[in-house]
Amino acid sequence: MEVISPLRTPLVTGGKTVADVTEDICKRIEAKPPKTWLLALTVSGVVLLLGLYALVITVWEGIGVWGLNKTVEWAWDITNFVWWVGIGHAGTLISAILLLFRQKWRMSINRSAEAMTIFAVICAALFPLVHMGRLWVGFYWVLPLPNTFGSLWVNFNSPLLWDVFAISTYFTVSLVFWYIGLIPDFATIRDRATNNISKAIYGALSFGWTGGAKAWSRYETVSLILAGLATPLVLSVHTIVSFDFATSVIPGWHTTIFPPYFVAGAIFSGFAMVLTLLLITRKVYKLEDYITIQHIEMMNIIIIVTGSIVGVAYLTELFMAWYSGVPAEQYAFYNRALGPYAWAYWIMMTCNVISPQLFWFKKIRTSLWATFILSIVVNIGMWFERFVIIVTSLHRDFLPSSWAMFYPTLYDVGVYLFTFGLFFTLFFLFAKFFPVVNMAEMKSILKSESSTAKALK
Amino acid sequence: MEKGKNYILGVFSDEDILLTAIPQIRESGIKIEEVFSPYPVHGIDDVLGYKRSKLPIAAFLFGMLGTALALVMQFWMMGVDWPMIIGGKNFASLPTFVPVTFELTVLIGSLGMVGVFFVISDLKPYAKPKIFDLRITDDKLVMAIDLAVNKMDKAEIVKLLQTSGADEINEKSFED
Numbered sequence: 001m002e003v004i005s006p007l008r009t010p011l012v013t014g015g016k017t018v019a020d021v022t023e024d025i026c027k028r029i030e031a032k033p034p035k036t037w038l039l040a041l042t043v044s045g046v047v048l049l050l051g052l053y054a055l056v057i058t059v060w061e062g063i064g065v066w067g068l069n070k071t072v073e074w075a076w077d078i079t080n081f082v083w084w085v086g087i088g089h090a091g092t093l094i095s096a097i098l099l100l101f102r103q104k105w106r107m108s109i110n111r112s113a114e115a116m117t118i119f120a121v122i123c124a125a126l127f128p129l130v131h132m133g134r135l136w137v138g139f140y141w142v143l144p145l146p147n148t149f150g151s152l153w154v155n156f157n158s159p160l161l162w163d164v165f166a167i168s169t170y171f172t173v174s175l176v177f178w179y180i181g182l183i184p185d186f187a188t189i190r191d192r193a194t195n196n197i198s199k200a201i202y203g204a205l206s207f208g209w210t211g212g213a214k215a216w217s218r219y220e221t222v223s224l225i226l227a228g229l230a231t232p233l234v235l236s237v238h239t240i241v242s243f244d245f246a247t248s249v250i251p252g253w254h255t256t257i258f259p260p261y262f263v264a265g266a267i268f269s270g271f272a273m274v275l276t277l278l279l280i281t282r283k284v285y286k287l288e289d290y291i292t293i294q295h296i297e298m299m300n301i302i303i304i305v306t307g308s309i310v311g312v313a314y315l316t317e318l319f320m321a322w323y324s325g326v327p328a329e330q331y332a333f334y335n336r337a338l339g340p341y342a343w344a345y346w347i348m349m350t351c352n353v354i355s356p357q358l359f360w361f362k363k364i365r366t367s368l369w370a371t372f373i374l375s376i377v378v379n380i381g382m383w384f385e386r387f388v389i390i391v392t393s394l395h396r397d398f399l400p401s402s403w404a405m406f407y408p409t410l411y412d413v414g415v416y417l418f419t420f421g422l423f424f425t426l427f428f429l430f431a432k433f434f435p436v437v438n439m440a441e442m443k444s445i446l447k448s449e450s451s452t453a454k455a456l457k
Numbered sequence: 458m459e460k461g462k463n464y465i466l467g468v469f470s471d472e473d474i475l476l477t478a479i480p481q482i483r484e485s486g487i488k489i490e491e492v493f494s495p496y497p498v499h500g501i502d503d504v505l506g507y508k509r510s511k512l513p514i515a516a517f518l519f520g521m522l523g524t525a526l527a528l529v530m531q532f533w534m535m536g537v538d539w540p541m542i543i544g545g546k547n548f549a550s551l552p553t554f555v556p557v558t559f560e561l562t563v564l565i566g567s568l569g570m571v572g573v574f575f576v577i578s579d580l581k582p583y584a585k586p587k588i589f590d591l592r593i594t595d596d597k598l599v600m601a602i603d604l605a606v607n608k609m610d611k612a613e614i615v616k617l618l619q620t621s622g623a624d625e626i627n628e629k630s631f632e633d
Contacts, residue, residue, distance in 0.1 A: 018495065018596035144534060152539035156531045157546065162556035169560040173567050180571065183580065188495070188594040207575070208584025211593050213505055215578045216497040221510040222574045229516070229563045240556055443496035443596070447472065 010451040011105055014289035018443045025185075025435045026192055028285055033432060036284065041428045048421025054414020055130070062133055065411040071404040072394045076412040077127045078244075079386040083269070084124035084419065085167065085241055086262075086382060089234055090270025091117025092174055095181075096230035099223065104449055105298055107441040108290040112281060113274045114178040115434070119426040120273070121171045123419035128163070130415065159243035166240040173233060177226045180219070183209050184440040238266040245389065252332035252393035255320065261313035265382060268306035268352070271299050272378035277427065279372045281436055290437055293366050300365035303378065307356035310385075314353060328398070336392045340405060344388050351381020461632040464490065465614050466589055467600040467623035472498045475598045478621035479504040482600070485617055487609060490601040493593040512570055519569025520562045527561035528554065589629050601629075 016024070058065055068075055091113040098106035132138025140147075142164045144154050154161050186206035193199040209215070242262035245253035275296065282291045321333040336345045355377050359365040364374075396403045430436075467482075469475040475498065482489060483506070492501060502509075535541070536549030546553075575581065590599050600623070602614060618626050 022495075022595045144530065153534040155541075155543060156535050156557055157543050157550075157553045159556075162560075165557045165560040169564040172564060176567060176571050180574075184495075184594070191588065191591045191594045204582040207580035207582060208586035209580065209594075210586045210588060211493045211495060212491040213494065213498070213501045214491065214507060215580075216494065217502045217507055218510045218512060218574055218578055220497050221512045222571060225513055225516045225570060226567055229520075229567050232559070233563050236556070236559060243556075440496045444498075 009294055010449055011108070011292065011294070012290060012442065012446060012450040013292055014451065016289055016446065016450060018446055021437075021439050021442050021446070022188055022192070024287075024290075025437050025439050026189055028431075029189060029433060029435065030192070030194075030198075037428065037432060041425065044421050044424035044428060046421075047417055048425050051414050051416075051418025051421050054411045055418045058130060058411050058415055059135065063131060065409060066415075067407045067409045067412050069404050069406070071397055071402050072391055072406040074394060075387075075391050075406045076408055076416060077131045079383065079390055080416050080419065081124050081127035082241055082262075082386045082390075083379075083383050084120045084127075084423075086238060086266035086269045086386075087273045087379070088117040088120035088124065088170075088174070088270065089238060089263070089266035090274045091115070091120075092170075092177075092230050092234040093267055093270065094274070095177060096227040096234060099227040100231060104445050105295050107445060108287070108437050109274065109278060109295060109299075110441075111178075111181065111434075111438045112278060112431075112436050114174060114181070115427065115430045116274060116277055117174050117270075118171065118178060119423050119430075120270075121167065121174065122426070123423050125167055125171070126419060126422075127415075159240065159247050162240045163244060166237045170233060170237045173226070173230055177223075177230060180222060180226065181438055181441075182434065183207055184211065184219070185435040185438065187211065188439055189435065235263055238262045250393050250397075251326070251328040252321075252336070252389065254329075255317065257313055257316055257320070261310065261317075264306045264309035264313065265352075265385060268303060268310055268356075269379055269382035271302050271306070272375040272382070275299055275303075275371055275375040276379070279368060279375070281431060285431075285436060287437065290442065296368070296371055297362075297365050300359045300371060303356050303374075304359045304365075307352060307378070311353035314349065331396075332393055335396055336388060339392065339396070341388065341392045341395070344384050345392070348381050348384040348388050351377050352385060355381070461630050463604045464589065464629045464631075465602045465604060465611065465618070466625075466627045466629055467602070467618040467621070468590065468592075468625040468627060469598040469600065469622065470596065470624050471622075472598060474622040475600070476500060476504055478618075478623065479600070481621045482602075482617060487602060487614060487617065488606050490603045490606075493589060493599045493601065495594050495596060495598075498598065512574060515573040516566050516570035520566030522569070523562040523565030524558055526565065527558040531557060587631055590627070 063077075066075075066077070068077075091110075094106050094113045095110040098110075129135045129138065132141070141149075142154060142161065144156075183206055186202050187209035190199060190202040190206045193202055239259040239262065242258035246255060246258035248254060278291060279296070282288060318333055318337075321329045324330070336342075355374055358370070358374065364370045391406050395405060467478070469478065472494070475492070475494075479489065479492065479501070483504075489505065492498075492505060494501070531554045532549050535554075540548040542548075589601050590597060593599050600618070602618075604611060604614075607614065615626050
């Protein structure tokens with residue numbers, strides 16, 4: 001029955017036993033919140049409140065307080081939307097696609113990566129909602145509900161509507177997938193709970209899980225099928241996001257390369273964010289035995305692969321613009337690289353194409369500091385990618401007399417800050433009250449993948 | 458003996474010993490109520506004689522329901538109820554309906570399957586679970602044997618569990 005692969009390096013080090021896994025993960029939840037955590041939560045809470053001011057003013061006054069103008073009517077809002085949705089992609093890739101490929105190294109990182117997905121999608125969804133102005137009516141305008149408006153139903157030919165379905169399905173399925181995985185771990189916390197309040201809360205959250213073999217067998221079936229359903233879903237979400245641009249006739253947007261290019265970019269930025277978060281969580285929670293250098297190296301390899309795909313896509317875009325012979329298309333790319341937004345274009349090129357290539361050196365991709373810095377650099381680059389695609393294509397449109405520049409106002413910055421505050425507040429709350437590593441899955445591989453098992457062989 | 462349901466529990470700490478113990482116990486004619494573990498033990502459904510779950514069928518049927526609903530909804534709204542000319546294209550055209558159809562297939566398929574999973578496994582926030590041993594969700598594998606359904610003598614069951622490699626043998630009663 002025992003399957004051990006002596007050739008592979010162990011995924012769990014430090015001679016951990018099954019009971020150690022429970023203890024290492026649960027003790028953080030049961031302990032009083034440490035001062036560092038309170039400080040971090042306070043900082044993110046302050047950012048959240050500062051941003052909330054900008055958000056309230058935006059909703060109260062209307063989106064006229066943003067820097068948008070008649071020429072550039074999409075800018076930071078959609079940039080931030082695409083950026084956050086992209087970040088979410090890594091979580092689903094880790095939990096669904098790596099499950100189908102039976103990659104066991106996913107097990108110690110999938111929980112936090114999926115949490116990151118859910119929080120990132122919440123942040124993303126905020127932007128189109130706010131952009132609708134009166135979001136309380138916008139919310140039901142986008143759904144196919146019986147109504148008495150002029151055009152009776154929503155327009156199913158519009159990619160913006162496809163996005164509504166894509167993002168809401170993505171959010172719901174990711175949440176369900178994440179929760180199914182959490183149920184057995186909540187049961188562990190419930191059975192360790194010493195006071196009645198946490199016993200009641202974790203008891204309700206665990207849905208009465210007892211760990212029977214029949215339930216486990218169904219649980220595994222459900223996980224597998226959900227992974228199978230989530231795999232095309234994660235690829236479809238950014239594909240549909242890219243349709244928002246690709247199905248238009250704007251030079252620089254109207255390209256068939258967009259779906260794969262956006263999906264690769266999404267996974268690229270998502271893994272960078274996973275690394276940023278996990279390197280901190282690993283340090284603070286002392287999870288070095290569960291999230292080893294090998295895990296970090298694997299994620300860095302995915303960053304090289306997807307970063308290189310993104311780089312090839314940038315070059316393909318340039319080539320196709322030239323080869324198409326369409327002057328408007330050619331000008332759009334000339335203007336990107338050499339026009340007034342050239343600085344943004346070259347930040348994007350440096351951060352996304354050049355800097356991840358450093359991960360070809362083993363020393364760099366196994367270095368925690370280098371990984372941490374590069375993961376932030378990648379996310380800066382990916383933000384600029386969306387900004388470049390959106391703003392440079394719009395600001396010099398078909399009519400030179402209406403050419404304009406985009407200048408963000410404090411409210412643009414404020415709403416973006418709000419999502420950072422929201423994201424980190426949610427993540428810190430998750431890190432304190434939820435098990436940050438999937439305990440049940442970690443326990444299931446201890447016999448075959450831990451350093452003790454490898455030593456016996 | 459007390460009233461209610463009485464169980465004998467064999468507590469194991471190694472999954473491989475458990476996997477060899479289960480067939481031994483079953484061959485001697487003892488009916489195992491259930492085996493509990495902190496993590497999914499691979500191969501345990503085979504030795505316990507559990508059939509493969511039919512949940513994939515539920516997922517497929519719910520997925521098909523989602524596909525059908527999405528197509529009917531879009532064709533009816535765009536083609537029948539309120540046709541509109543959008544970009545000079547057909548009122549109802551299948552290609553533009555693909556994304557929403559796909560999303561609703563996945564959404565209803567997964568929600569339906571998870572719903573069925575919760576119902577058949579009796580998972581709900583207000584559930585009152587029968588917890589045989591608090592260490593099940595930590596690091597112990599526990600085999601529960603219902604004394605009422607097994608005609609065999611209690612001492613004999615205990616002996617069998619001992620020889621099959623159980624670390625501890627406990628008793629547990631529930632008042633039902």
